Amino acid sequence: MRISQLSAESGVPIPTIKYYLREGLLSQGEQTSATRAEYGPAHLRRLRLIRALLEVGRVPVAAIRKVIEAVEDERTDVHTMLGTAHYALASPPEPHAAGDEEWARARDDVDRLIAGLGWRVGPFAPGRDELAQTLVTLERLGMPATEADLLVYARTAMDLARDHEMGKIPFDGPRDVAVETLVICTVMYGKALDVFRRLAQESESARILEA
Amino acid sequence: MRISQLSAESGVPIPTIKYYLREGLLSQGEQTSATRAEYGPAHLRRLRLIRALLEVGRVPVAAIRKVIEAVEDERTDVHTMLGTAHYALASPPEPHAAGDEEWARARDDVDRLIAGLGWRVGPFAPGRDELAQTLVTLERLGMPATEADLLVYARTAMDLARDHEMGKIPFDGPRDVAVETLVICTVMYGKALDVFRRLAQESESARILEA
DNA sequence: ACACGCTGGATAGCCGGACTATCCATTATT
DNA sequence: AATAATGGATAGTCCGGCTATCCAGCGTGT
Numbered sequence: 001m002r003i004s005q006l007s008a009e010s011g012v013p014i015p016t017i018k019y020y021l022r023e024g025l026l027s028q029g030e031q032t033s034a035t036r037a038e039y040g041p042a043h044l045r046r047l048r049l050i051r052a053l054l055e056v057g058r059v060p061v062a063a064i065r066k067v068i069e070a071v072e073d074e075r076t077d078v079h080t081m082l083g084t085a086h087y088a089l090a091s092p093p094e095p096h097a098a099g100d101e102e103w104a105r106a107r108d109d110v111d112r113l114i115a116g117l118g119w120r121v122g123p124f125a126p127g128r129d130e131l132a133q134t135l136v137t138l139e140r141l142g143m144p145a146t147e148a149d150l151l152v153y154a155r156t157a158m159d160l161a162r163d164h165e166m167g168k169i170p171f172d173g174p175r176d177v178a179v180e181t182l183v184i185c186t187v188m189y190g191k192a193l194d195v196f197r198r199l200a201q202e203s204e205s206a207r208i209l210e211a
Numbered sequence: 212m213r214i215s216q217l218s219a220e221s222g223v224p225i226p227t228i229k230y231y232l233r234e235g236l237l238s239q240g241e242q243t244s245a246t247r248a249e250y251g252p253a254h255l256r257r258l259r260l261i262r263a264l265l266e267v268g269r270v271p272v273a274a275i276r277k278v279i280e281a282v283e284d285e286r287t288d289v290h291t292m293l294g295t296a297h298y299a300l301a302s303p304p305e306p307h308a309a310g311d312e313e314w315a316r317a318r319d320d321v322d323r324l325i326a327g328l329g330w331r332v333g334p335f336a337p338g339r340d341e342l343a344q345t346l347v348t349l350e351r352l353g354m355p356a357t358e359a360d361l362l363v364y365a366r367t368a369m370d371l372a373r374d375h376e377m378g379k380i381p382f383d384g385p386r387d388v389a390v391e392t393l394v395i396c397t398v399m400y401g402k403a404l405d406v407f408r409r410l411a412q413e414s415e416s417a418r419i420l421e422a
Numbered sequence: 423a424c425a426c427g428c429t430g431g432a433t434a435g436c437c438g439g440a441c442t443a444t445c446c447a448t449t450a451t452t
Numbered sequence: 453a454a455t456a457a458t459g460g461a462t463a464g465t466c467c468g469g470c471t472a473t474c475c476a477g478c479g480t481g482t
Contacts, residue, residue, distance in 0.1 A: 003458070015442050018459080023440095028459095035448045035458045045353075052348045054440085055305050058269075061440070079420040086413055090406075094266050119410060120417035127406045127413075134402050137263045141395055142256075145403070152375055153400060156367060157407035158414075164363055165408075166415040184352055186412060189364060190405055191345050192356070195301075195338045196368035197376075197401060201393070202297050202338075203330035203369075204377040209290040210331075214429070226471050229430080234469095239430095246429045246477050265469090272469070 001039045003029070010047045017047070024065050025050050049180060057187035063088045067183060071176045078175055083122065085179050089186060090126035094133060102139070107132040113147070117154055165189065212250045214240070221258045228258070235276050236261050260391060268398035274299045278394060282387045289386055294333065296390050300397060301337035305344060313350070318343040324358070328365055376400065 007014045020026040026046055029037030053059040070076065070084035096103050110131045114121050121127070138145050169181045218225045231237040237257055240248030264270040281287065281295035307314050321342045325332050332338070349356050380392045 013442080014458095016440085019441060022460090031459090033449065033458095035460090036450080037459070048351050052352055056345055056348050058302065077420075079416055082416050083413060086409055086416075089409065091269065114410065119414035121410050121414050125410060125413060127410045130406045131403060131410075134267055134399055134406070137267050138395070138399050140259055141263055141399075143392070143395055143399075145400075149375065149400075150403070152371070153404050154407045154411070156371065157404060158411040160363070160367065161408060161411035161415050164360065166412060166419060171419065181354070182412070182416075184349070184354055186409060188345055188349050188352075188354075189356075189360075190408060192342060192361070193364050193368060193404070193408075194401055195341045195345070196365045197372060197404075198297055198300065198397060199325065199330060199332050199336060199338045199342075200365070200369040200372035201377060201397060202294060202336060203332050204372050205290055205293050205297075205393075206331035208377060208382065209288075209293075224471080225429095227469085230470060233431090242430090244429095244478065246431090247479085248430070 001041075001044070002036070003039065006039045006043060006047065009044055010051070012047060012051060020047070020050060023061055025061065025068060049184070053183065053187055056191050057089075059089060059187065067179065071179050078171060078178060081175060081179055082182055085183055086186070087126055089183070090130060093126065093129045096133070102136055103132060106135040106139075109135060109147075113150060113154070117151075117158070119158075160189075160193075212252075212255070213247070214250065217250045217254060217258065220255055221262070223258060223262060231258070231261060234272055236272065236279060260395070264394065264398055267402050270300060270398065278390065282390050289382060289389060292386060292390055293393055296394055297397070298337055300394070301341060304337065304340045307344070313347055314343060317346040317350070320346060320358075324361060324365065328362075328369070330369075371400075371404075 001009075003014055003017060006012075007017055010017075012020075017026065021028060026043060029039040029043065031037050050064060053064050054061070066088035067085045070081050070088070073081075076084070107128065110128050114128070135145055165185045168185060169178055171178055212220075214225055214228060217223075218228055221228075223231075228237065232239060237254060240250040240254065242248050261275060264275050265272070277299035278296045281292050281299070284292075287295070318339065321339050325339070346356055376396045379396055380389055382389055
């Protein structure tokens with residue numbers, strides 16, 4: 001398959017494909033001559049993944065590259081690789097004052113919450129900071145989250161992850177398929193959940209206010 | 212309160228506050244003279260809301276403005292106002308080919324799913340299209356979502372909305388507080404849920420792979 | 423009363439991210 | 453031999469969210 005076919009089948013313009021090649025999101029095709037390269041179905045597949053993450057997941061190009069680098073580095077084991085992918089999907093934290101008392105307390109709350117749940121989460125997981133920031137923000141907005149509230153969301157998330165998400169991942173298959181599946185699950189069903197929440201809220205609003 | 216104080220208390224630089232004023236995110240302060248205006252606690256509150264939506268929710272400025280316009284338009288009733296706010300929080304849809312067969316089918320699936328759940332959702336709710344896009348994308352990625360899967364997420368979302376989210380909203384209070392609460396709930400707890408999902412997945416990955 | 427600093431208002435510039443356009447030398451293809 | 457496509461490189465575009473500069477008018481402290 002040549003680049004024009006790749007473009008036609010994926011719907012991605014050629015210059016954009018070239019951009020992805022430059023950015024390392026897509027590996028070079030097999031060079032057959034100085035001005036020809038052959039692309040395979042793996043490239044098409046990868047291209048579709050990139051577009052899915054960009055369009056539906058709004059994952060920045062830099063993060064996608066990190067995920068891909070994790071896959072490509074054969075030395076790392078599967079769990080580390082999944083971890084790297086996971087960490088890449090986090091939104092980069094807002095810079096905050098170093099000696100921020102409020103922040104430190106929130107971060108502490110988060111750590112205790114995770115420990116209390118018995119979750120096996122790395123001590124440097126970016127989600128810890130993201131959650132801390134969310135808690136601080138809620139407090140500043142005058143709507144502090146109670147621990148009971150947080151537990152509801154945590155348990156909901158764990159139920160989904162345990163019963164419906166991680167089970168889908170083919171740990172015994174090739175590593176790239178495992179990461180790909182994980183990323184797709186996380187991002188696409190994350191989006192679906194987000195949309196469903198808004199729809200459910202709208203529906204409830206209608207139910208309550210028309211009564 | 213003058214602008215410098217507003218800036219100091221919120222941590223937002225003065226030029227940025229001016230930008231928000233220009234963009235209509237923040238209403239003008241009360242003019243006390245040609246070169247003085249007085250800002251109140253409502254402005255501070257609003258400013259914090261803006262920053263929360265921007266930093267944690269990554270809601271674009273244009274969407275925030277729409278929410279605020281909905282609040283400010285006194286003619287609309289509360290349900291419509293909440294709807295407007297909700298619709299503003301949707302991510303703008305990717306343009307797609309008009310006569311796209313795959314798309315039309317997905318959109319149909321979505322409509323039937325929502326009807327089957329008995330949800331009272333407007334026929335033009337942007338979430339319908341967002342969900343359809345997600346389904347199409349999953350299909351293109353070779354991981355089509357089953358109806359059973361979708362139902363799990365839908366029910367999860369409804370449980371959260373019914374039991375933990377819409378109940379928090381003070382429908383009987385002033386309208387701006389209601390919208391504000393809704394937006395905060397949707398965005399902040401949406402973020403929290405997203406983070407919890409990633410953390411739970413990491414934890415499950417650790418549990419499975421270290422066994 | 424007068425200098426200095428802050429204010430509101432306006433305009434223009436900057437920056438990062440994701441493309442998009444152009445050009446070129448080199449092949450394939452017909 | 454003419455045409456078209458390819459890979460590679462470079463530069464430009466567009467948008468969103470600020471940020472910088474300038475200015476004239478006030479108002480406060482001395």
